[in-house]
Amino acid sequence: MTVLVTGGAGYIGSHMVLALRDRGEKVVVIDNLSSGFPWALPPDVPLRGGDVGDPAFTRAVMDEFGVTEIAHFAAKIVVPESVAEPLMYYHANTVKSRALIEAAVQHGVKRFIFSSTAAVYGDVSGDPVSEDQATAPVSPYGRSKLMTEWMLRDASAAHGLQFIALRYFNVAGADPQGRSGQSFPNATHLIKVAVQAALGQRPHLDVFGTDYPTRDGSCLRDYIHVTDLATAHVDALNHLRQGGDNLVLNCGYGQGFSVLEVIEVVKKVTGVDFPVRLGPRRPGDPATIIAKADRIRAELGWTPEHDNLEEIVAAAFRWEKVLQSRNG
Numbered sequence: 001m002t003v004l005v006t007g008g009a010g011y012i013g014s015h016m017v018l019a020l021r022d023r024g025e026k027v028v029v030i031d032n033l034s035s036g037f038p039w040a041l042p043p044d045v046p047l048r049g050g051d052v053g054d055p056a057f058t059r060a061v062m063d064e065f066g067v068t069e070i071a072h073f074a075a076k077i078v079v080p081e082s083v084a085e086p087l088m089y090y091h092a093n094t095v096k097s098r099a100l101i102e103a104a105v106q107h108g109v110k111r112f113i114f115s116s117t118a119a120v121y122g123d124v125s126g127d128p129v130s131e132d133q134a135t136a137p138v139s140p141y142g143r144s145k146l147m148t149e150w151m152l153r154d155a156s157a158a159h160g161l162q163f164i165a166l167r168y169f170n171v172a173g174a175d176p177q178g179r180s181g182q183s184f185p186n187a188t189h190l191i192k193v194a195v196q197a198a199l200g201q202r203p204h205l206d207v208f209g210t211d212y213p214t215r216d217g218s219c220l221r222d223y224i225h226v227t228d229l230a231t232a233h234v235d236a237l238n239h240l241r242q243g244g245d246n247l248v249l250n251c252g253y254g255q256g257f258s259v260l261e262v263i264e265v266v267k268k269v270t271g272v273d274f275p276v277r278l279g280p281r282r283p284g285d286p287a288t289i290i291a292k293a294d295r296i297r298a299e300l301g302w303t304p305e306h307d308n309l310e311e312i313v314a315a316a317f318r319w320e321k322v323l324q325s326r327n328g
Helices: 011-022 055-065 079-084 086-107 140-159 190-198 226-241 259-270 294-300 309-326
Strands: 002-006 026-031 047-049 067-072 111-117 162-168 170-172 205-208 223-225 247-251 276-279
Touching: 002 011, 002 055, 011 026, 011 226, 026 055, 055 067, 055 086, 067 086, 067 226, 079 086, 079 140, 086 111, 086 140, 111 140, 111 226, 140 162, 162 226, 170 190, 170 226, 170 309, 190 205, 190 259, 190 309, 205 259, 223 226, 223 309, 226 247, 226 294, 247 294, 259 309
Parallel strands: 002 026, 002 067, 026 047, 067 111, 111 162, 162 247, 170 223, 205 276
Antiparallel strands: none
16 A cells, blocks of 8 residues: 655655654655655655646556555645635645545545645634534635535545545644654744744744734634644544544644743743734634544544643754754
C-alpha cells in the first residue's frame, strides 16, 4: 500500500509524511510548492511537483506508485484572504478537491483522509462545539472545505470510497525532533507570527479585535500541536483499514486560549517583551472556536502527547530559530 500525501511538502502535510515514514509506510507526495519546501521531506520520499487539480497528472502519479490511499492537505488556508478572493478559494479548495476525488475513484483508491477545518462551524460562541453542531461557515474558506466534505460523503455513497474528514482547530508547534515546522515566511498563524516578533523578524505583533464577547475581548481558540494532529491522521487511516465507518471528527484539545493569553505565553517562553499593536476585527473571524474533542478519542483511540501550550510555543520558537539560521 502506498499513501499519497497531497501538499506533503507543506506544514501539516510534511508532519503527516514524517508520521507515516516513522511507522514504515510507503509514501509519495504531490505538491506544487506554492508554500511547501522539498527539504521538509525525508530524502527517501518521492516528490512529484504538480497540481492536484490536474487529473491526468494525478492519475499518472497514482499509477506510478500504486497509490491505494490518500491524505489530502493541499489547500489555501488564510481566512481573510478567502473573504477578499473567494473565487480563488473555491477553485483551490473545492474544484481541485473534486478533481482529486474523481481521480481517486477512477484509480480505485480505497481510503481518503481529508484535512477539513473548524471553520465549517462558523461563529459558535460559548460551549465547545461538537461534530453534531450545525455547520454555518462565515468565510469562503470554511464553505470551500465544507463542500469537499459533502463531495466525499456523496462519492462514498456512490462509489464506496471510505473517508474520514478531520476538522482542525488551530494547529501550531513543530516536530519534536526538529525535522519540520511552519516554514512559510508569510504564514498568518498567531504563534508563528508571535515568535517571529520575539526574534525581531517583525517590528510588532498585530491583534485583530479586542471587543469580542470573551474574557479579555480577544478571540478564543483551541490550539493543537501539529505532531498530535499528524498522529490523528495516522489513527484515522488505521481505523479505515480495519473496516471502520466513515467519520467526521474534531481535532482539538477541548480547551481555549485567547489571543492575548497566547501572546503572554510566547513572551514567557521566549523571554522577549515584543511590541503588540491592538487593532480592529478582521472579517471572517469568529469570537470563539473550541473543540468538543471526546469523539475522536473514543472512535480512533487517539491519545495526544503534546497537550501543553508552553510546549507548543517552545517547539515553534525552536523551529523559527532553525529557519533563521538556515536563511542567514
